[in-house]
Structures are given as C-alpha cells and as structure tokens.
Amino acid sequence: MIPRDLHIAQAASLKPLDDVAAAMGIGSHLLEAYGENVAKIKLAAIDELADRPRAKYVVVSAVTPTPLGEGKTTTTVGLGQALCRIGRQATVAIRQPSMGPTFGIKGGAAGGGYSQVVPMDVLNLHLTGDFHAVTAAHNLLSAVLDNHLFQGNATGLDPHAVTWRRVLDVNDRALRNIVVGLGSRTDGIPRQTGFDITAASEVMAIFALARSLHEMRERFGRIVVGYTPQGTPVTAEDIGGAGAMTVIMRDALKPNLMQTLENTPVLVHAGPFGNIAHGNSSVVADLIGIHGGDFLVTEAGFGADMGAERFFNIKCRASGLTPDAAVVVATVRALKAHSGRHRIVAGRPLPEALLAENPDEVHIGGANLRKQIENIRLHGVSPVVAINAFPGDHPSEHAAIAEIAQEMGARVAVCTHFTDGGRGAGELAEAVAEAADEPSDFRFLYPDSASLEEKIETIATKVYGAAGVDYDRTAARQLATYEANGYGRLPVCIAKTHLSLSSDPSLTGAPTGWRLPVREVRASVGAGFIYPICGDMRTMPGLGATPAAHLVDIDRDGNIVNLS
Amino acid sequence: MIPRDLHIAQAASLKPLDDVAAAMGIGSHLLEAYGENVAKIKLAAIDELADRPRAKYVVVSAVTPTPLGEGKTTTTVGLGQALCRIGRQATVAIRQPSMGPTFGIKGGAAGGGYSQVVPMDVLNLHLTGDFHAVTAAHNLLSAVLDNHLFQGNATGLDPHAVTWRRVLDVNDRALRNIVVGLGSRTDGIPRQTGFDITAASEVMAIFALARSLHEMRERFGRIVVGYTPQGTPVTAEDIGGAGAMTVIMRDALKPNLMQTLENTPVLVHAGPFGNIAHGNSSVVADLIGIHGGDFLVTEAGFGADMGAERFFNIKCRASGLTPDAAVVVATVRALKAHSGRHRIVAGRPLPEALLAENPDEVHIGGANLRKQIENIRLHGVSPVVAINAFPGDHPSEHAAIAEIAQEMGARVAVCTHFTDGGRGAGELAEAVAEAADEPSDFRFLYPDSASLEEKIETIATKVYGAAGVDYDRTAARQLATYEANGYGRLPVCIAKTHLSLSSDPSLTGAPTGWRLPVREVRASVGAGFIYPICGDMRTMPGLGATPAAHLVDIDRDGNIVNLS
Known part of the structure; x- marks a missing residue:
C-alpha cells in the first residue's frame, strides 16, 4: 500500500518557486508570491517569453471515463515528471479544482499518489482566490x-x-x-x-x-x-x-505557478465546467507555458469526445496555438465497463466480476478506445495511448489495450506513475516525444463559416458516432435567433453526459445508430460559444448523506485531516 | 485641491514588507507574501514576540458620525504616521473593508488623502481573500x-x-x-x-x-x-x-500586513459589522501588534457608544488586552449636525447653512462630544479629542471643540493629516503619548455574572443616556431562553443605529428621557455575544441608481479608474 495522497503531499520536498520558474525561463521579476508555495505569473511574461523557442504542445485526454475518473490529472502530472526525467524540460497545465466538490463526495483534484501537484491542500482550497x-x-x-x-x-x-x-x-x-x-x-x-x-x-x-x-x-x-x-x-x-x-x-487573470512532487513546473489556472463549458485550463497559462521549455502538457476534461474536442475547436481557436500530440488515457476498469457487463457506482467498491482477469472484455470495451483515438486523428494530431495501470490489473489486459492501440496505429505505453512517480511514465514520455516530433497536420473540425446546425451535426456524427441530430422546436427557434443575432460564427460546445460517447449515459463502448436530441440551445456570447443542451445538465451539485464536509477537520497540531 | 485618493495611492513609495515588518520586530521567516505589497503574518508570531515589551494600546473612536463618516480611519492612519514621525514606533490596526459597498455608494475604506493604507486598490478589493x-x-x-x-x-x-x-x-x-x-x-x-x-x-x-x-x-x-x-x-x-x-x-486567521503612505506598519484583519456585531478588527492582529513597538493604534467602528463600548467590553474581554488611551475623533460638521439644525444626506452636498461660521452651533452639538468623552471615562481610559480639520472649517469652530474637550478634562489637538500626512497629526501624537503614559484604570462596564437584562440596561442608561429599556414580549421570552441555555454570562452587543446615541437616528446631540425599545434578541453563541435588536438593522445593503459598479473600469493601460 502506498500512503494516502495527503500524507505523500505533506512529506514532499518543494523547491523555491523562483527555481521552478527559472526552469521555464521565467525570471523572479515576473513572479508574485501568494503564500509560500504558489506564485502568480505576471502577464508581461507573455511578451517577454515570446522570442524563446516554442515547446511541443501535448493535450491529455482519455477514453470515456467511469464515474470514478481514469486518472487523467495523475497521468498529466506523471507525464510531465517523466519528460523532465528523460531530460526534456516540461511544464504541466491543469485546471484549478472546484472547492465545492472537495467537501462533497469527489474529493480534490491534484492528481494522486506520487504524481501530485503540491501543496495539495492549497490547490484544493482557495489557491490564490x-x-x-x-x-x-x-x-x-x-x-x-x-x-x-x-x-x-x-x-x-x-x-x-x-x-x-x-x-x-x-x-x-x-x-x-x-x-x-x-x-x-x-x-x-x-x-x-x-x-x-x-x-x-x-x-x-x-x-x-x-x-x-x-x-x-x-x-x-x-x-x-x-x-x-x-x-x-x-x-x-x-x-x-x-x-x-x-x-x-484583474489579478485572477495571472496564471498560478505550482510544482509537482518532483518539482516539475505546473500552471494551475481556471476551471470551467466540462459539459456546459469547454472544460480546459486557461489560454493565458498556455501562452506562457508554450515558451517554457521542450514540452507543454495540458489536460482537457472528460473523454476525448468532450474535453479534447473543445480543446481543438474552442480553446485552440481562441489561443491560436496548435497541438503536436494527444494522449488518450485508458484503464482496464473503464474498458471492461465499456463492455456493458458491469456497473460502476461512485462511493461503492468495484464489482467483483470486473476484477477477474478477462482480456476479452477489454477487447469488447475497446470499441470506445478505438473511437477516441479516431477522434484525435480527426483533428490531424498524433495519438498516444497511456495505459494507466492499477494494482489489480492483469498483464493480459494491458496487452489487450496495447493491441487495440497498435491496430489503430497509435503509440502506446503502460504507466505506473501513481505508485512510481515520473519513473513510472518513462515509456509514455518517450512515446509522446516521438509522436510530437511527427509533422503536425492539425485542423479544426469545422470552419467558422459553417452554420450552427452544421457544426452540431459535424460533432455529433463525426465525433460522437450519432446517426443524426433531432432538434426540439425550442432548440430550432433558438438556433435561428442566434444566427439572426450574429452568433452563427461561434463554435459550439455540446452539453451532454461525459459517461458515454452518446447522450445516454447508459450506452457503453462506441454506440451507433442513435440520434442526438437537442432540447434547447444556450449562448455564452462573452465566452464565445453556443451550447446545445442534450440531456439533464446539473450545474449545481448536492451533498451526499455523509459528505467530506462532515469529516475534514484540523488535528491537535493544526494540521488538516481527511482532505482528499 | 489635493489629488484624488487613488492617484495619491498610486504614486506612493512603498517599502519592502520585510522592512516594514522588521520595524515591528517581525522577522521575514514569519511572513508569507501575498502579491507584491501584502503579507500574511504567521500565527507563530504571537509566541515569538511575547517576550518583547508591550506597546501602549490606543483605540480610535469618534463622536456620533454623520452618514458621511468623520474620518476615523484617516485619523487612525494619520496618528500612526505621526507617532512614527516623533520617534515612537507605531503599528496601526484596522478592519478590512467590505467589497460590496466599494461598488455601491460608499467607496473604499483605506483612509484618505495623505493618510491612507496602500495599495488602496488591493485593500478595497480581495486583499488576501x-x-x-x-x-x-x-x-x-x-x-x-x-x-x-x-x-x-x-x-x-x-x-x-x-x-x-x-x-x-x-x-x-x-x-x-x-x-x-x-x-x-x-x-x-x-x-x-x-x-x-x-x-x-x-x-x-x-x-x-x-x-x-x-x-x-x-x-x-x-x-x-x-x-x-x-x-x-x-x-x-x-x-x-x-x-x-x-x-x-485556516489561512484567513493570519493577519495581513500592509503599510501607510509613510510606511507605518498596518495590520488589516477581519471586518465584522458595527451594529449586529462588534465592529472591531481582529484580536489576533492586536496580539501580534501589541509587541510591535511603542504604540498599537486600533480603530473601533462608528461612535464611542458603539465601536469603543464593544472594544472595551467584547474585544478586550476576548483578548485579555487593556487599553491605555482612547481617541475621540470630532469634526465641525458632525457637531454642527448634532445641533439639530441641519440634515446631512450621503451623496448630496453639505447644506449651505452648515458651512457658515457658527461656533455656537458647535457648542450646542458638543453635547454629543461630551457624552462620548464620558463614555470613554466610564471604562477608566484617558480620552484625547482629535479635531479632524476640513478645508471649510473656521478657527473659531475648532476653538469651540477644544473648549468642550478642556472643560471635560480631555486632551485635544487639531489635525490636518488628510492634507499633510503624519506631519498634520503631530500634536495629536504628543497628546496621545501623554495620555497613554497616565496610569490606566481600565475596567469593564459590567461583570460576566450580571444578567443579560442588567447588561443591556447598564449600556443603555450609562452609555446611551436612555431613561430605561422596554422589551417586546418576544425579546423578553428570548432573553429567558438564553439565560436557560447558559448564554447568560456572555457580553451583549446592542444593535441600534450608529447615527444617534439613542435608537432613533433622528435624535441629535445627547438625547435623554428616551427609552430603548428591544424588539427581539439574537444570539451569536460562537462569537460569544447576545445582540438585542433595537430598530431596523439592514444586514444586506442595496445598490443605488448610479452605483460605483457602473463607473469602475480599467483604462487603456490596464490601470483601475474610478475606484474610491
């Protein structure tokens, strides 16, 4: 057993942030300390760093996750640490966790095990406000x-x-x-x-x-x-x-600099929702990080159909940056769940049957991985599959995932960064470096000039695998109004469940033959996207019967306990 | 005309906070920087400084203010600056301003003119969160x-x-x-x-x-x-x-260190309401500041009947600290208003008639100053009257205030710290130093063991000048319940208007023969006080027709404009 996340984090050996920033080519004059282990980076850094070489830009995405998540942040952090270990200076960019769920069921979002952003308590609480x-x-x-x-x-x-x-x-x-x-x-x-x-x-x-x-x-x-x-x-x-x-x-717009357990620089900035918004960390952080060394590794929320699609078509549109490689995190448990034979519920133990060795099930559920690799390719970017290993996995099951990746022509590596830190993601780092060295053929999925309906249909059919789109009368009227108001050139951000490639959370694998139902369409005109609502989107969570809010406390020495 | 507050503040020459802290005997190892010009002080400072000499503890209060306020924060800052100028190391302690009113009508609360806490934009916005x-x-x-x-x-x-x-x-x-x-x-x-x-x-x-x-x-x-x-x-x-x-x-409990325009250390910490709560800055800040040099100058909200009474009976009870002197800020305009002949409305120009030279009116309204001096004396503390001079004041009117103070045996000084900084409060500083050197005879107004009714009646009759107290049936029932629940030993915090010594905001001067109506009684058991409600207490302000929120913005260079 490795220790609990909070204990590992509390035992970390942190470097002065001046040194962490220096590794990115950022001088102390561009930092504003916020407490002892976080600094804001002044926006002047964007111009000051502009003449430095451009790093390779890598987005970390995943297969369609189970309700437990598949360790995307952990993999992002592990990959950053691993790249530094093989002598390639990397910067990690992640979203700031929302404090609400920290006191609910989900717990924090600083990565995990030996691939964490530290101090995790600062990250999961106010950070810099x-x-x-x-x-x-x-x-x-x-x-x-x-x-x-x-x-x-x-x-x-x-x-x-x-x-x-x-x-x-x-x-x-x-x-x-x-x-x-x-x-x-x-x-x-x-x-x-x-x-x-x-x-x-x-x-x-x-x-x-x-x-x-x-x-x-x-x-x-x-x-x-x-x-x-x-x-x-x-x-x-x-x-x-x-x-x-x-x-x-004004101050919030300055990105926050932290570090991983292995002192890799981490930019933590913004945390927009992953369904009704685009679910990616900030453009400003990436405009700085892109000149911070050899690699900028950034995370996109949920599966590749969700966060990565918005990364390509919304975030890169806004930033003007183009990605060089995309990681798809896959786990044995997620692919087995995509076989349709198991049901995973947050807060309960995994079903016994899911834990038994069963590479065939992985192959069946692998349909989801195949589609997500394809979703990366649709944008002209090289995919790399990261098999995020869990203690109960069987080698035959890892081999099954690797076979799927190879059939699809994607690089693949088994990673143990949760238990081993950067050392556990060395193969992944090599694979990512190779993929990023291939010439990039990045392209948006649709042009600005396409109509909103065309944009929705393109994403639904090409990325989600839908047979078509059905609009409620309200939705059709709203789309017409938005076009009339001049919002037609905006990209779209389809709000659907993250638990399926389809809009029905119970459909596993890579469902086909279904139609995307658009109930209504809303507009984030300031953010610059139109978001069709396809299913029940909960924008305010609730607390469970025994939320973390009942358990988190300080001990006699004033240390935080039960924060995870 | 002196420049606008924001312009003076933006032109300030700030010292590194390490130097500001060093003047208080606080080493850099006890600081956590938050941005470039604010630091939090670790709570370990309380123990580390405990063996240093104890500073004289001075509370700054006022006559019953007009709706415009009488410059209490400005005087607190000016006094701190002036003490440092005469070679006495002073620390200032104030409340953090509430951001809500910053975007309403009131504007910020960083002091004013050449007696400000800087950077004023940081103070009036998030500070350290x-x-x-x-x-x-x-x-x-x-x-x-x-x-x-x-x-x-x-x-x-x-x-x-x-x-x-x-x-x-x-x-x-x-x-x-x-x-x-x-x-x-x-x-x-x-x-x-x-x-x-x-x-x-x-x-x-x-x-x-x-x-x-x-x-x-x-x-x-x-x-x-x-x-x-x-x-x-x-x-x-x-x-x-x-x-x-x-x-x-956890982090909020650490006091915030800032500085005045003349680099006097300022502790900015907490900002409880002045009517339904005790209206004083934090105990923790004062436990640190009390060992920060020769003087700790702290501000108490509203008039001496409000903030100072709670400073003595609630805050000093909680902290165990005892005050050595109390400043009562008086203005010509407030005392003229206390004559009952003028009506001052926030957001409108002062009435013409109030601006004419009229020392007799000051004498009539001076009844309020007399009572507030008495309220300080009730607690065994030496009062010093600070005449906060305004450009339109007449020397005869200042003389009238000085006469009243002298009749009451209080030290008095005319101050021009708004236009002159610390230089303008030199006489006040000397007077405060003398008063604080007198042996203190500090005493609480009532013992813990008095009943809640006795406590309310003591404050009402002795401090407010009421003839007695009337309890609504609800209030009487609530008092009985609180006594039964074991809250009877708590001090009381009477929620009444701050615009009169009485509970009727239209009664000026030092009204007598009135009775305090207690409509209901509420309990802040965690904070440790019981608060009777005497009048309409608004605990959520509204925005006016043209709030500051419509005007505050950034200019082409990204600087803040119209923040006041």
Missing part, C-alpha cells in the same frame, strides 16, 4: 442586473427572460431553484432564478479563453444577461457591469 | 444545514426555526428575502431564508475574536444554527460543519 474572484464578479453582475430592474429597467429587459443567474463554489442543492426579491417594496423585484456552482459561470469560461486583460474586458461586455420581450439581447455592457467585473478579475 | 474565505465557510455550513434537513434531519431541527442564513460580499437587495429548495424532490426542502452581506456573518465575528486556530474551531462548533420545536439549540457541531469551516478559514 481566482474562483472567489469569479464568484464575486459574477454576482456583482447579478446584483447590477436586479438593481437595473429595480431602478426602472431602462433597457426593457423582460424579467422572465433573464438568463444570468448567480454562482457559489459550494455543493448546495437548495440553491438550484430560488425566488429572490421577496419582502417589501425596497427589497427588489420578485422573480424566480437560481445558483450554479462557480465552475459553471460564464465568467470562468471567459477568463479561461481571454488572451489579455483588454480582451477579457471586451468579452465581459458581450455577456448576454437576458432578452427584451422583442427578443433583443441585453448585455453586461448595456446594464453597466463589465468594467467593475474586469477590476475584480 | 479573507472575506472570501468567510463567505465560503459560512455558505458551506448553510449547505450542510439544508443537506441535513434533506437527508433526514437527525437533530429534529425545526425548518421554521433556522437562524443561519447565507452571505455574499455584494450589495444585493434582491437576496434579502428568498425562498430556497424549489424545483423537484431532489432539489432540497423549500423554506424561506435570505442572504446577508459577508461582514454580517457570525464567521466574521468569530475569526475577529478568536485567539488561536483551536479557539476558532471551538467557536465554530458552538454556532447555533437553529432550534428544535422544543427550543433546544442545534449547533454547527451537531450538524457536522465546524471542522471543514476551520480548514477553509
């Missing part, structure tokens, strides 16, 4: 909006057509649907609304996609907060909130 | 509470007797009264509740009063979140939230 700034900026706009209604509603905003809600970084189901403005006449205009978790805020997506302070300011101004009865969009600029939001978010 | 931590810890307990109701309500908490609300640091009137838990069965239990501003959170009061991490943990556990139908209190410990709250608040 960027999420809090998002909460504050978002809710200031909410207050400005309700005040706009209260003070005479000069724009003629329809109170029933307000789309801007409020956010908090806490799992609080009671806030999903609320009525505000009750009380007396001076207590506002009563109306129904609700709270989402902060990661779901459009402010989060905007600051993840902006390339500069000024671009962030412009994007905030473009946020659509609702509509008039005539259907005219009302923006944050119209009601006078975008400047103050920018001031609140 | 302590308020955000309060918001997060408070709302985690709210989520745990609603989840407790949802998951079976094992304590038998009465949903109609829940006293714990939610908080946000934004002026948002629409959140004052809300209904949560709407939607489907999995979206919680519907009930009415609301949001207060973060400064009004009991978490804020607790972290301002705790002497250590462990004491904060215990206090969080004692928070009463509501009652069973039988009237049994249900605590944060009972529903399992106090440990996680402590982990969220």
Whole structure:
C-alpha cells in the first residue's frame, strides 16, 4: 500500500518557486508570491517569453471515463515528471479544482499518489482566490442586473427572460431553484432564478479563453444577461457591469505557478465546467507555458469526445496555438465497463466480476478506445495511448489495450506513475516525444463559416458516432435567433453526459445508430460559444448523506485531516 | 485641491514588507507574501514576540458620525504616521473593508488623502481573500444545514426555526428575502431564508475574536444554527460543519500586513459589522501588534457608544488586552449636525447653512462630544479629542471643540493629516503619548455574572443616556431562553443605529428621557455575544441608481479608474 495522497503531499520536498520558474525561463521579476508555495505569473511574461523557442504542445485526454475518473490529472502530472526525467524540460497545465466538490463526495483534484501537484491542500482550497474572484464578479453582475430592474429597467429587459443567474463554489442543492426579491417594496423585484456552482459561470469560461486583460474586458461586455420581450439581447455592457467585473478579475487573470512532487513546473489556472463549458485550463497559462521549455502538457476534461474536442475547436481557436500530440488515457476498469457487463457506482467498491482477469472484455470495451483515438486523428494530431495501470490489473489486459492501440496505429505505453512517480511514465514520455516530433497536420473540425446546425451535426456524427441530430422546436427557434443575432460564427460546445460517447449515459463502448436530441440551445456570447443542451445538465451539485464536509477537520497540531 | 485618493495611492513609495515588518520586530521567516505589497503574518508570531515589551494600546473612536463618516480611519492612519514621525514606533490596526459597498455608494475604506493604507486598490478589493474565505465557510455550513434537513434531519431541527442564513460580499437587495429548495424532490426542502452581506456573518465575528486556530474551531462548533420545536439549540457541531469551516478559514486567521503612505506598519484583519456585531478588527492582529513597538493604534467602528463600548467590553474581554488611551475623533460638521439644525444626506452636498461660521452651533452639538468623552471615562481610559480639520472649517469652530474637550478634562489637538500626512497629526501624537503614559484604570462596564437584562440596561442608561429599556414580549421570552441555555454570562452587543446615541437616528446631540425599545434578541453563541435588536438593522445593503459598479473600469493601460 502506498500512503494516502495527503500524507505523500505533506512529506514532499518543494523547491523555491523562483527555481521552478527559472526552469521555464521565467525570471523572479515576473513572479508574485501568494503564500509560500504558489506564485502568480505576471502577464508581461507573455511578451517577454515570446522570442524563446516554442515547446511541443501535448493535450491529455482519455477514453470515456467511469464515474470514478481514469486518472487523467495523475497521468498529466506523471507525464510531465517523466519528460523532465528523460531530460526534456516540461511544464504541466491543469485546471484549478472546484472547492465545492472537495467537501462533497469527489474529493480534490491534484492528481494522486506520487504524481501530485503540491501543496495539495492549497490547490484544493482557495489557491490564490481566482474562483472567489469569479464568484464575486459574477454576482456583482447579478446584483447590477436586479438593481437595473429595480431602478426602472431602462433597457426593457423582460424579467422572465433573464438568463444570468448567480454562482457559489459550494455543493448546495437548495440553491438550484430560488425566488429572490421577496419582502417589501425596497427589497427588489420578485422573480424566480437560481445558483450554479462557480465552475459553471460564464465568467470562468471567459477568463479561461481571454488572451489579455483588454480582451477579457471586451468579452465581459458581450455577456448576454437576458432578452427584451422583442427578443433583443441585453448585455453586461448595456446594464453597466463589465468594467467593475474586469477590476475584480484583474489579478485572477495571472496564471498560478505550482510544482509537482518532483518539482516539475505546473500552471494551475481556471476551471470551467466540462459539459456546459469547454472544460480546459486557461489560454493565458498556455501562452506562457508554450515558451517554457521542450514540452507543454495540458489536460482537457472528460473523454476525448468532450474535453479534447473543445480543446481543438474552442480553446485552440481562441489561443491560436496548435497541438503536436494527444494522449488518450485508458484503464482496464473503464474498458471492461465499456463492455456493458458491469456497473460502476461512485462511493461503492468495484464489482467483483470486473476484477477477474478477462482480456476479452477489454477487447469488447475497446470499441470506445478505438473511437477516441479516431477522434484525435480527426483533428490531424498524433495519438498516444497511456495505459494507466492499477494494482489489480492483469498483464493480459494491458496487452489487450496495447493491441487495440497498435491496430489503430497509435503509440502506446503502460504507466505506473501513481505508485512510481515520473519513473513510472518513462515509456509514455518517450512515446509522446516521438509522436510530437511527427509533422503536425492539425485542423479544426469545422470552419467558422459553417452554420450552427452544421457544426452540431459535424460533432455529433463525426465525433460522437450519432446517426443524426433531432432538434426540439425550442432548440430550432433558438438556433435561428442566434444566427439572426450574429452568433452563427461561434463554435459550439455540446452539453451532454461525459459517461458515454452518446447522450445516454447508459450506452457503453462506441454506440451507433442513435440520434442526438437537442432540447434547447444556450449562448455564452462573452465566452464565445453556443451550447446545445442534450440531456439533464446539473450545474449545481448536492451533498451526499455523509459528505467530506462532515469529516475534514484540523488535528491537535493544526494540521488538516481527511482532505482528499 | 489635493489629488484624488487613488492617484495619491498610486504614486506612493512603498517599502519592502520585510522592512516594514522588521520595524515591528517581525522577522521575514514569519511572513508569507501575498502579491507584491501584502503579507500574511504567521500565527507563530504571537509566541515569538511575547517576550518583547508591550506597546501602549490606543483605540480610535469618534463622536456620533454623520452618514458621511468623520474620518476615523484617516485619523487612525494619520496618528500612526505621526507617532512614527516623533520617534515612537507605531503599528496601526484596522478592519478590512467590505467589497460590496466599494461598488455601491460608499467607496473604499483605506483612509484618505495623505493618510491612507496602500495599495488602496488591493485593500478595497480581495486583499488576501479573507472575506472570501468567510463567505465560503459560512455558505458551506448553510449547505450542510439544508443537506441535513434533506437527508433526514437527525437533530429534529425545526425548518421554521433556522437562524443561519447565507452571505455574499455584494450589495444585493434582491437576496434579502428568498425562498430556497424549489424545483423537484431532489432539489432540497423549500423554506424561506435570505442572504446577508459577508461582514454580517457570525464567521466574521468569530475569526475577529478568536485567539488561536483551536479557539476558532471551538467557536465554530458552538454556532447555533437553529432550534428544535422544543427550543433546544442545534449547533454547527451537531450538524457536522465546524471542522471543514476551520480548514477553509485556516489561512484567513493570519493577519495581513500592509503599510501607510509613510510606511507605518498596518495590520488589516477581519471586518465584522458595527451594529449586529462588534465592529472591531481582529484580536489576533492586536496580539501580534501589541509587541510591535511603542504604540498599537486600533480603530473601533462608528461612535464611542458603539465601536469603543464593544472594544472595551467584547474585544478586550476576548483578548485579555487593556487599553491605555482612547481617541475621540470630532469634526465641525458632525457637531454642527448634532445641533439639530441641519440634515446631512450621503451623496448630496453639505447644506449651505452648515458651512457658515457658527461656533455656537458647535457648542450646542458638543453635547454629543461630551457624552462620548464620558463614555470613554466610564471604562477608566484617558480620552484625547482629535479635531479632524476640513478645508471649510473656521478657527473659531475648532476653538469651540477644544473648549468642550478642556472643560471635560480631555486632551485635544487639531489635525490636518488628510492634507499633510503624519506631519498634520503631530500634536495629536504628543497628546496621545501623554495620555497613554497616565496610569490606566481600565475596567469593564459590567461583570460576566450580571444578567443579560442588567447588561443591556447598564449600556443603555450609562452609555446611551436612555431613561430605561422596554422589551417586546418576544425579546423578553428570548432573553429567558438564553439565560436557560447558559448564554447568560456572555457580553451583549446592542444593535441600534450608529447615527444617534439613542435608537432613533433622528435624535441629535445627547438625547435623554428616551427609552430603548428591544424588539427581539439574537444570539451569536460562537462569537460569544447576545445582540438585542433595537430598530431596523439592514444586514444586506442595496445598490443605488448610479452605483460605483457602473463607473469602475480599467483604462487603456490596464490601470483601475474610478475606484474610491
């Protein structure tokens, strides 16, 4: 047994951040310390580093995960550590974890075992307050909006057509649907609304996609907060909130520098949702990290159909950067689950039957891996399969995954970075380096000029394997309105379950013959994408019967206990 | 005309914080940098500094203020600067401003003119995120509470007797009264509740009063979140939230070190409300600052009947520290307003008639100053009157204030620190140094053992000048319950208007013959005080027709504009 994550993290030997930054070519004058083991990097770094060589850009994605996750962050961290071990200077870029789920069931998101970002408690709690700034900026706009209604509603905003809600970084189901403005006449205009978790805020997506302070300011101004009865969009600029939001978010736009257990530099920045938003860390962090050495390894949320597709078509569109290789993390348990014979539930032990040696099952579930490799290839990028080994795996099952990868012409490596740190991902690092050295043929899946319907259908049929798309009447009307409003050139971000390539979480493997149902379509105009809703998207989690909030505490020495 | 506050602040010449801390005897090993011009001080400083000499402890209070405020923070900063100029090492301790009002009408709270805490934009925005931590810890307990109701309500908490609300640091009137838990069965239990501003959170009061991490943990556990139908209190410990709250608040408990325009060290820490809470900066900051040199100058909110009374009877009870002198800030405009002949409205120009030379009016309104000097004396502390000079004042009016002070046997000095910095408060510094050298006869106004009613009546009659106290039936019943629950030994914090010595904001001077009406009585058991409600206490402000949120922005160079 290896020790618990928190114990490994607490025993880590951290380097001064000046040294960590120096490895990336970043001088101390570009750092602002935030506590002892985190620094913000000034945005001036983007220009200062621009003349340095461009690193190879590697995105880490995965097969369609089980509800437990397949160790994507851990693999991202392990790969970064491994590249440094083989003498290639690497920088890791990940999203900041949301604090809400840290006190729910999920636990933190700093990687795991001997492939962690440290200090994990700082990462999983406030870090440098960027999420809090998002909460504050978002809710200031909410207050400005309700005040706009209260003070005479000069724009003629329809109170029933307000789309801007409020956010908090806490799992609080009671806030999903609320009525505000009750009380007396001076207590506002009563109306129904609700709270989402902060990661779901459009402010989060905007600051993840902006390339500069000024671009962030412009994007905030473009946020659509609702509509008039005539259907005219009302923006944050119209009601006078975008400047103050920018001031609140000014420091948050600077990426946070941390390190792995092996002192590899890590940029932790932004954490937009992976279904209703694009689920990738910030553009600004990558604009800095891309000049930080030989490799920039960045993570994209969920399976390759979700995070990687948005990485290619939304994030790279915004940043102008082009990827050189893509890792697809695969696990034996996920592929066995994709055979359709097992059901994995978060918080419960794995089914006994899933633990028995069964390479055939891996081959059956491997349909999912095949499709996800294809999804990388669709964008002209070299795929590398990382087999994230677990203690109960059997060699025959690893061999089965390797066979699938080789049939698909993808490089493949078994990794033990959870138990062995960077040393356990040496083969993966070599494979990634080879793949990244191949000439890149990166391409977007669709041109800006395609219609929103064409974009949705392209992703649904080519990436998800759907036979077609069905639009509810509402959705069709919304798409027409968005095209009329001039949003037609935006990319799309399809909000569907991450637990299947399809929109039905119970369909395993690589389902075909199904149709994608689009119930409604929403617009994040400031972030710059249109998001069709395909299934129930929960944007505010709840707490379980025994949430981590009951267990996390300090001990007699003031140390944190039960944080995971 | 002197330049605008933001321009003066942006032109300041700041010292490295290591040097600022060194002046207090604090080594760099006790600092954690947060950005370039703020550091947190580790709590180990309390023990490390314990053997150093104890500074003189000076509290800065005021006459009953107008809605514009009388420059108490500015005087606190100016006095600190002036003491350093006359060769006495001083540390200033102030509350962190609330961000909500920064985007409303009030503007920031960093002092003003040439007596400011810098950088003022950092101070008025997130600082090191302590308020955000309060918001997060408070709302985690709210989520745990609603989840407790949802998951079976094992304590038998009465949903109609829940006293714990939610908080946000934004002026948002629409959140004052809300209904949560709407939607489907999995979206919680519907009930009415609301949001207060973060400064009004009991978490804020607790972290301002705790002497250590462990004491904060215990206090969080004692928070009463509501009652069973039988009237049994249900605590944060009972529903399992106090440990996680402590982990969220761990770093917030470390005081923030900043500096004035003249590089005097400033501890900025906590910002509890001044009516429903005790309105003073943190005990932890003062436990460090008290060994930081010759003087620790700390500010107490509103007039001497409010902030100073709670400083003496709540904060000093919690800290064990005893004050050596108390400054009462007086302005010509406030005393003229206390004549009852003028009405001052925030956001409008002063009435013409108030600006005319009229020392007689100052004498009439001086009744308020006399009473506030007496309120300091009641606690055995030497009062010093600081005449905070404004450009339109007349020398005869300053003389009138000085006469009143001298009649009362108090030291007095005219100060021009707003326009002149520390140089303008030299006489005040000398007077404070003399007063603090007198032997202190500090005493609490009432013993712990007095009943809650006795405590309320003592403050009402001796400090406010009331003829007596009237309790509504609800209030009387609540007092009886609190005594029965064992809260009778706690001090009381009377929530009344800060705009009059009485509970009626329209009564000027030093009203007598009135009775204090106690409508209801609430309990902050974790913070450790009982607070009777005497009048309408607004715990969530609103935005005006043209709030600062519409004006604050960045300019072409990315600098903040219109923040005040």
